Amino acid sequence: MDVYESCFVSETPPSEEEMDVRKGPWTEEEDLTLKAFVNIHGEGRWNSVARLSGLKRTGKSCRLRWLNYLRPQVRRGNISLQEQLLILQLHSRWGNRWSKIAQHLPGRTDNEIKNYWRTRVQKQAKQLKCDVNSKQFRDTMRYVWIPRLIERICASSESPSGQQPSAAAYSDHISNMNTNQITCGSVQVDSSVMTELSGTSSDSQDAQVSSVSNLTECYDAPHVWNYPNSFQIGSGLSSEILEGTWNIDGGESMESMWNEENIWFLRQQLYEDDFN
DNA sequence: AAATGAAACAACCGCATGTAC
DNA sequence: TGTACATGCGGTTGTTTCATT
Structure with a gap:
């Protein structure tokens, strides 16, 4: 079991109601948190990312934010x-x-x-x-x-x-x-x-x-x-x-x-x- | 300068699929 | 084999930005 895995094998995830889930646009602070977390632990297991990073977001939301916006490979701007x-x-x-x-x-x-x-x-x-x-x-x-x-x-x-x-x-x-x-x-x-x-x-x-x-x-x-x-x-x-x-x-x-x-x-x- | 509408972008939702147990 | 959960996908909606009047 790698470090990442050992972090994530844990308690059952709380429901969205229990989590007081945040919605809407991401703040700069949230971006930094997610970025730092993924940089350390890698991509994947988004529900665990959401839970352990302290972000009050769903795993889906974290995944989407990372893939569409924060990922280093993402190209932004005009479609060539x-x-x-x-x-x-x-x-x-x-x-x-x-x-x-x-x-x-x-x-x-x-x-x-x-x-x-x-x-x-x-x-x-x-x-x-x-x-x-x-x-x-x-x-x-x-x-x-x-x-x-x-x-x-x-x-x-x-x-x-x-x-x-x-x-x-x-x-x-x-x-x-x-x-x-x-x-x-x-x-x-x-x-x-x-x-x-x-x-x-x-x-x-x-x-x-x-x-x-x-x-x-x-x-x-x-x-x-x-x-x-x-x-x-x-x-x-x-x-x-x-x-x-x-x-x-x-x-x-x-x-x-x-x-x-x-x-x-x-x-x-x-x-x-x-x-x- | 303010109001309005259109365009562009970001994010959420529901469903489908994959995977572990 | 069935079930639960995580992830991925496409549709849709909400928000922001920009242009026009």
Whole structure:
């Protein structure tokens, strides 16, 4: 039995009523207490942490506070472009499985990703006056946003890219993958980016298919894709999208969003997952 | 400067799952 | 095998911050 364990094998925990449990925002003092306790004894056994640290909190509350806020690895602040792309992709595959998505975004918590999705993506769906799970929203993403984005990926890939992984290395990496690819200049773009978001991939069968973050400013009918005859560009789309005035994160441009580094990063993450 | 509404973030709750006994 | 407890997850709600009028 280790030191930690010996600390915790003890009396039955008092009920919440008996404990006079504190709720609501954590104070700085509570944070320090929890941090110090976990630093000494390690994570886990949260009910014991709550009891022995002197915090009048539940084990659940301690765990949540530690995982979402106090953990040293936690990254706070703006979700980067790469992360936005990953969230979009992974959510299209797994639906609202936030913790699973979070595993692919080091330092980000499921709670943060969930909040991001709710506040940003669902907002966009609201602007479109449709549900994020609706066909209209998926179609908008599938036939308008994504193609436009990919077109921009292609465009940006042809510009100098500094210290990024080379396009050649990237092509080598994906050439072994059994995927359909579209060549745009020196970079190949995987058409699975499209099919995943269409909700037809096998992985998405058990997941609720949802859609895209602030992937806007995307309407500009890309010529690189074949649209189904039945799909009318612009049908039911908001004027912001149709006019290309739907801004990203308060003005961030699509150009900056889709550079070669982002594509490299995104693809790496996805293929690693596919083959794990 | 104050009021109001929207957006972002933090935390709680209930349920599901895992594990030890 | 059944039970109790701990932990993890996703949905929801409460609170704070920021922008607009």
